[in-house]
Amino acid sequence: xxxxxxxVSLPEDLIEFARSEVAxxxxxxxxxxxxxxxxxxxxxxxxxxxxxxxxxxxxxxxxTSIDPGAITHDExxxxx
Numbered sequence: 001x002x003x004x005x006x007x008v009s010l011p012e013d014l015i016e017f018a019r020s021e022v023a024x025x026x027x028x029x030x031x032x033x034x035x036x037x038x039x040x041x042x043x044x045x046x047x048x049x050x051x052x053x054x055x056x057x058x059x060x061x062x063x064t065s066i067d068p069g070a071i072t073h074d075e076x077x078x079x080x
Contacts, residue, residue: 010018022029057063 008065018029018032025032
């Protein structure tokens with residue numbers, strides 16, 4: 001994958017925290033920023049795909065013909 005350059009402005013305390021984290025873990029600031037961005041954006045993408053799957057299931061209609069209002073409290077909490 002090709003690399004590019006990105007310049008960002010961050011609060012000084014966040015920069016110092018990131019530098020201390022890099023010193024503790026080893027590695028580089030570039031690698032830490034890449035890791036955090038990939039993790040955060042990956043979570044967002046997984047959430048988006050899960051939402052799409054949920055909407056697709058909802059569009060298919062109910063998965064059962066049982067009326068949820070017809071289930072008693074005891075039946076709902078019955079141990080099997």
